Amino acid sequence: MLTLAYQLDADVAARAAAARGDPARLVAVADLLAAVLGDRLPQVPPPAAATWTPLPAQAAPPPAARAAAVADLLAWAEAGGARFDSVRFTVDAAGHCSATAARDLAAGEAVVVVPRALMIFEDELASSAAGQISPYGNLRVSMDTLATWLALEADLPASPWRAFLAALPRSFPTSPWFRDLDEQRALAGTAAATAAATEVDVAHDFHALLDPELPVSLAAFAWGRAITRSRGYRVTVDGRERCALIPVVDLLDHQPGDTTWDYQPDQAAYVVTTARAIAAGEPVHATYGFHDNGALLRGYGFALDDNPADTARLRFAPSRNVRAEVLAASLWRFAPGAASVEVAARADLGLHRALWLLRLRHADGGALHAAAASGQLSDRGVGWLGVATEVAALAELAATARAGVVELDAAAPPPGTSPWARACDQVRAGERATLTAVADFADAARDVLAAAPSLTELRAAAAPHAAATTGTHAGARYMLAGYLAAVADELARESSTDVA
Secondary structure: OHHHHHOOOHHHHHHHHHHHHOHHHHHHHHHHHHHHHOOOOOOOOOOOOOOOOOOOOOOOOOHHHHHHHHHHHHHHHHHOOOEOOOEEEEEOOOOOEEEEEOOOEOOOOEEEEEEHHHOEEOOOOOOOOOOOOOOOOOOOOHHHHHHHHHHHHOOOOOOOOHHHHHHOOOOOOOOHHHOOHHHHHHHOOOHHHHHHHHHHHHHHHHHHOOOOOOOOOHHHHHHHHHHHHHHEEEEEEOOEEEEEEOOOHHHOOEOOOOEEEEEEOOOOEEEEEEOOOEOOOOEOOEOOOOOOHHHHHHHHOOOOOOOOOOEEEEEOOOOOOHHHHHHHHHHHOOOOOOOEEEEEOOOOHHHHHHHHHHHHHHOOHHHHHHHHHHOOEEOOEEOOOOHHHHHHHHHHHHHHHHHHHHHHHHOOOOOOOOHHHHHHHHHHHHHHHHHHHHHHHHHHHHHHHHOOOEHHHHHHHHHHHHHHHOOOOOOHHHHHHHHHHHHHHHHHHOOOOEOO
16 A cells, blocks of 8 residues: 555565554654655545446346245245244235234244244255355355355255245345446445445456356346345354344344344244334334445345434545554555545444544654554554644544535435435435534534543533433434543543543
8 A cells, every 4th residue: 555655665665564563663664754755645546436337137027926925935934834923924016025913912922933944054055956055166155155056046946945935036126236327326426335336346256256067147146145135144053153044034124123033042943022012013123233324225225214323434635644644554554545434423443443543644753652652552543642633633534524525415416216216315314414423523522622621521521412312323412422431531541630
């Protein structure tokens, strides 16, 4: 990274990398490079818009065919020992399946039980019609093993999982992977678009690596990958984590709070249990996990309003501070001139990584040498470097986040009315809200720190925000509470009495 950004001799860049485990030596190397290079901006190409060659899609059967296929699946699963009497599955006119309570359900009831014999594991396929699949020789890639198996097994009439395979969706109208260039514009400028482009490139690459004796087209492989991404489970069975497909359970829509689920060895079954009382006729959901809207759209084909898991990407402007760029690249692999960090509306690792970079940019050389000598500078981060440095870092954080909002808005296409366009609007809104929360947090934190309060005052400043936002998605206030508490804890460990 340093070699390309500053046109350095490879040996010089290697010395900086070698000093990574010795912060004091690394700061000295960074000082030397800064003296030689001056205030030079790193040379990086401008970021290109994220686009991708869409994966080929398979033809979708009529919606009515899905209803019949789901009915066959449920009959097959019940004959195989699955239990779901208290849940009613229905398929709407568009072919979407949902679940409701067939009667009043108490909290703690097992509502779906799928025996191990109906679960499909990537390493237990020998008895299938397609047989055991090793798509990459000795290289084990669990999800791609299942994806390849699905591509082969789906068209084999003798498959013991024929009913399950027939009920799987064949097309994904709201997955970015299959959208053409015109449709991709709905995600323009978002971090989700960059991630989608990467995923599609990976799918093309992994298909190209398949064993040539496996007759799997790119369209079939892409379909298998989409199924495993949206319906594959990580399950601990026999003492180790396995990748599995689980019939019936995968029909439940996403919403946290209704149910919990796990594999229960005493029953040799995967069990979905109610987490609350659910009235007859009320929807029954499972949770797909704590995912931002970009991940939900790429993996499952939908997004949510006001998603508390939303994230965005901060893209930092190139800096003329060569010392800071060298240190950030050597310690944390930040790309000089193109550093970026994924952040959420929480005081989590993403926020701290952003502050590590900005503290380096705004600290003087003496402070960095002292931090290296005291153990506050390492590959695990950079600690507190004083009020002036922190206030300047927070100012750049706010400016970077607001610049991100401007870029996001500038790239937005006119609103659309299709399910795909509406989902993309939700993704964009989530990223925008996250960037706004980061900027507002940074401004509020500067106001608190500018007064250089004592540790007691820092904790007092954090308390009302924490009390008002515990367990909720409250944006800037939630971030401020976590950040101030973390600063107070760090200073207390250093036995400091103030933040100066």
